[in-house]
Amino acid sequence: xxxxxxxxxxxxxxxxxxxVEALQDVHLAVPPGRLxxxxxxxxxxxxxxxxxxxxxxxxxxxxxxxxxxxxxxxxPERAFVFQDFALLPWANxxxxxAFGLELRGMPVPERHAVARTYIAxxxxxxxxxxxxxxxxxxxxxxxxxARALAVDADILLMDxxxxxxxxxxxxxxxxxxxxxxxxxxxxxxxxxxxxxEAVYLSDRIVLLSRRPGKVSRVIESNIDRSGSPDxxxxxxxxxxxxxxIWRTLKAYLP
Amino acid sequence: xxxFGAWEIAGxxxxxxxxxxxxxxxxxxxxxxxxxxxxxxxASTLQPLLIGIAVSAVVGVAAGVGMGLSxxxxxLALPIFIILQAAPLAAIIPLITYIYxxxxxxxxxxxxxxxxxxxxxxxxxxxxxxxxxxxAMGRSFLGTRTQQILKIMxxxxxxxxxxxxxxxxxxxxxxxxxxxxxxxxxGIGDLITYxxxxxxxxxxxxxxxSIVALAAVTIGALERVERRLFRATGAAA
Numbered sequence: 001x002x003x004x005x006x007x008x009x010x011x012x013x014x015x016x017x018x019x020v021e022a023l024q025d026v027h028l029a030v031p032p033g034r035l036x037x038x039x040x041x042x043x044x045x046x047x048x049x050x051x052x053x054x055x056x057x058x059x060x061x062x063x064x065x066x067x068x069x070x071x072x073x074x075x076p077e078r079a080f081v082f083q084d085f086a087l088l089p090w091a092n093x094x095x096x097x098a099f100g101l102e103l104r105g106m107p108v109p110e111r112h113a114v115a116r117t118y119i120a121x122x123x124x125x126x127x128x129x130x131x132x133x134x135x136x137x138x139x140x141x142x143x144x145x146a147r148a149l150a151v152d153a154d155i156l157l158m159d160x161x162x163x164x165x166x167x168x169x170x171x172x173x174x175x176x177x178x179x180x181x182x183x184x185x186x187x188x189x190x191x192x193x194x195x196x197e198a199v200y201l202s203d204r205i206v207l208l209s210r211r212p213g214k215v216s217r218v219i220e221s222n223i224d225r226s227g228s229p230d231x232x233x234x235x236x237x238x239x240x241x242x243x244x245i246w247r248t249l250k251a252y253l254p
Numbered sequence: 255x256x257x258f259g260a261w262e263i264a265g266x267x268x269x270x271x272x273x274x275x276x277x278x279x280x281x282x283x284x285x286x287x288x289x290x291x292x293x294x295x296x297a298s299t300l301q302p303l304l305i306g307i308a309v310s311a312v313v314g315v316a317a318g319v320g321m322g323l324s325x326x327x328x329x330l331a332l333p334i335f336i337i338l339q340a341a342p343l344a345a346i347i348p349l350i351t352y353i354y355x356x357x358x359x360x361x362x363x364x365x366x367x368x369x370x371x372x373x374x375x376x377x378x379x380x381x382x383x384x385x386x387x388x389x390a391m392g393r394s395f396l397g398t399r400t401q402q403i404l405k406i407m408x409x410x411x412x413x414x415x416x417x418x419x420x421x422x423x424x425x426x427x428x429x430x431x432x433x434x435x436x437x438x439x440x441g442i443g444d445l446i447t448y449x450x451x452x453x454x455x456x457x458x459x460x461x462x463x464s465i466v467a468l469a470a471v472t473i474g475a476l477e478r479v480e481r482r483l484f485r486a487t488g489a490a491a
Binding site for chain 1 (some may be wrong): 320355385387388390391392393394395397398401406409410484
């Protein structure tokens with residue numbers, strides 16, 4: 001076990017009740033401090049794989065090691081961002097963001113102070129007292145992100161976080177996420193079905209094949225991220241990577 | 255106003271000898287209050303009602319939450335409450351009288367039998383239908399089972415629980431009047447039967463109106479309590 005791997009997926013298979021085989025013998029090593037995306041067609045089991053790493057789903061076979069230790073459930077070193085936000089509708093933004101800390105028994109003044117910091121980080125300062133129903137989809141997901149950041153986990157697991165957010169909001173959110181992660185030094189595993197999103201956000205893309213899902217390729221793209229977001233989207237390497245992934249994925253389409 | 259006007263006209267026509275005008279009914283109501291018989295009637299009607307409602311609320315919410323949380327409790331208790339909900343109370347009352355006599359116990363039991371099932375079913379559905387994604391969220395942020403129940407499931411279910419309590423309260427009023435009419439005429443049931451039997455139709459209607467009004471006011475008050483409670487704990491929408 002060398003220090004270069006933070007999440008190690010070893011031979012994970014998952015067969016759901018009723019015989020649907022979602023994942024078959026998946027092997028995958030995730031390096032620390034980087035953003036890795038799982039990309040694949042609908043139903044390829046990418047969310048299942050993420051939830052297995054999160055400890056929310058038990059694999060039928062195989063093991064997941066996090067920092068060298070075999071996991072048997074959720075842990076404090078991993079935080080999850082949900083596709084449908086999973087916010088408490090009866091709690092305001094402040095309480096929602098502090099909820100992970102509340103469950104850990106942190107006293108109110110401390111957890112609210114931490115929550116306020118991250119609410120500001122994700123650009124929601126001033127909305128502490130708002131309720132989820134008063135926020136747009138994009139803002140709700142910022143609350144979900146702040147909640148995951150607030151528990152200070154090393155690994156951030158994001159399950160199609162922008163899929164229910166409109167295109168413009170999504171682009172802005174992607175840019176903000178990159179800026180945020182630039183100074184947070186987290187390991188991020190990000191599930192998406194958007195090729196552009198995967199290439200834009202990450203330089204390590206894991207392509208999963210159609211059900212039963214297997215790792216079909218791992219693509220490392222070398223995009224120059226020093227420029228502006230628009231420069232990245234016009235970058236040669238960016239466009240090549242999108243093309244290459246599309247050609248691979250096309251083979252899986254019926 | 256329109257209803258009262260129509261009532262006044264219908265009473266004057268008259269559509270039936272047993273149908274007093276609105277004015278006569280109001281006068282009778284005031285008379286019943288003045289001679290203390292209405293107050294005495296409610297003193298006895300409210301006993302089984304309050305006992306029954308209190309038992310239904312506590313037992314009903316506890317049983318419903320328990321059934322929502324435990325599959326084996328659900329398997330055991332759900333059929334009982336479904337049958338109770340479907341059973342016509344009037345048919346069960348002779349059985350209650352046979353076992354528990356004609357006193358306060360039997361009447362409270364009638365209220366409980368009518369009010370509990372709806373309280374139970376609502377609490378049960380509220381807990382069982384908790385958003386699975388919120389449960390996964392609680393697990394992923396390392397919430398314990400107790401935290402999951404207290405901080406996610408019960409707050410999630412409280413809208414349905416309160417709706418159940420409101421319906422249960424309404425059913426409780428039905429239960430107590432049915433019990434007072436069918437078991438032994440006491441309280442408001444006695445007023446209705448007595449004045450009906452001696453052809454004091456205005457007094458009979460006044461008694462009926464009073465219990466309907468009391469039920470409406472109580473349910474409205476519960477709704478207000480619910481709204482205040484939710485605002486205090488921060489559920490704006």
